[in-house]
Amino acid sequence: MSFKKPENIKDLFIHIGVILGSSLFLVAFLFYIYLPVRTNHGETISVPDVVGMSPDELSEFLEKRNLRFEVTEDSSYSSEFEPLSVLRQVPKPNTKVKENRKIYVTLNAERPPSVRMPRVEDLSLKSAQMVLKSYDLKLGKIRFVPDDFFGVILEAKMNGRNVLEGENIEKGSTIDLVVGDGFGNTIFQSPNLIGLEQEEAEVVIIGSGLKVGKVRFTTIAQAGFVVRDTAGLDVIEFRDVAPGSVQQQYPEAQKILKIGDPIDIWVYQPDSLSTGTTILDSQ
Numbered sequence: 100m101s102f103k104k105p106e107n108i109k110d111l112f113i114h115i116g117v118i119l120g121s122s123l124f125l126v127a128f129l130f131y132i133y134l135p136v137r138t139n140h141g142e143t144i145s146v147p148d149v150v151g152m153s154p155d156e157l158s159e160f161l162e163k164r165n166l167r168f169e170v171t172e173d174s175s176y177s178s179e180f181e182p183l184s185v186l187r188q189v190p191k192p193n194t195k196v197k198e199n200r201k202i203y204v205t206l207n208a209e210r211p212p213s214v215r216m217p218r219v220e221d222l223s224l225k226s227a228q229m230v231l232k233s234y235d236l237k238l239g240k241i242r243f244v245p246d247d248f249f250g251v252i253l254e255a256k257m258n259g260r261n262v263l264e265g266e267n268i269e270k271g272s273t274i275d276l277v278v279g280d281g282f283g284n285t286i287f288q289s290p291n292l293i294g295l296e297q298e299e300a301e302v303v304i305i306g307s308g309l310k311v312g313k314v315r316f317t318t319i320a321q322a323g324f325v326v327r328d329t330a331g332l333d334v335i336e337f338r339d340v341a342p343g344s345v346q347q348q349y350p351e352a353q354k355i356l357k358i359g360d361p362i363d364i365w366v367y368q369p370d371s372l373s374t375g376t377t378i379l380d381s382q
Contacts (some may be wrong), residue, residue: 148192149204149247152185152304157204165198178235178271183209185369211270218264224250224278231274239275249281286368289362291352293322294338297366300345304362312349312361316368340367 144164149157154170161168175186182352187205190196214234219227224241231238246253254277255262262268280286290307301311322345323335340346347365350356 124322143195144198145296146190146192146194146196149188150167150185151180166200166202168202171203173204173205174208175205176211176270180207182207205247211228213267214270216262216264216268219252219255222252227252235270237273239273241276241278243278243280245286246279248279251279253277286355286357288349288353289356292348292364294340296343300364309360310359310361312363315365317346317365318370320367342367342369
């Protein structure tokens with residue numbers, strides 16, 4: 100293609116305009132038509148969440164979405180995931196990327212590493228939970244036992260045995276805690292009130308550090324008494340109780356109670372006996 104030599108200033112400006120127009124057209128074509136088509140400009144994929152997947156699942160899952168993955172050399176461990184499952188990923192889920200983008204994943208270690216058992220004795224229950232979590236240890240059963248201080252850790256156990264501070268154990272191990280209940284030695288067995296007169300039973304309840312609960316009246320005369328048989332075993336024997344005596348109680352005798360717990364009683368009262376209050380009703 101040849102250009103006519105400009106003969107005057109008008110022809111010169113025409114030539115310059117043609118050159119500028121052609122240049123702008125080429126630039127617009129390159130950036131707005133050719134490159135977008137060539138690079139799929141504007142066509143992105145949202146990165147899926149692959150954390151927790153195994154490498155076998157991951158390969159097929161990403162291939163269907165026109166994505167790839169590469170396992171990093173980093174190693175880490177979490178008890179919340181299966182061994183060799185994806186622990187972390189880059190880019191993060193919901194990030195917009197081009198097709199065929201590579202997702203870098205970190206796999207969970209096949210075997211849990213060891214960790215030294217932290218000290219949890221004498222800590223509060225809440226503090227002990229936070230310490231165990233920071234060491235990637237699982238909280239197991241919590242058992243309360245009599246102690247003067249409430250919520251204080253007395254022992255840490257693993258698989259039924261005491262686990263000592265500084266002992267090497269696997270990450271993800273389950274730690275059971277023995278915790279004080281704050282009642283000290285104030286836990287005891289409930290007294291047996293069956294057959295006692297109502298007033299006598301209420302005196303026993305209050306004298307035991309307990310509280311008289313609901314007092315109900317019943318026309319049932321028989322009550323169960325615990326007696327020893329000829330073999331030396333405890334058996335229930337039903338006998339009549341005198342009017343005005345306790346026919347039933349709740350909780351039953353020998354149940355574990357704490358100071359201040361209430362005991363409900365049922366008092367035998369035949370139809371012919373009038374209902375009366377005792378001297379303890381005002382307490």
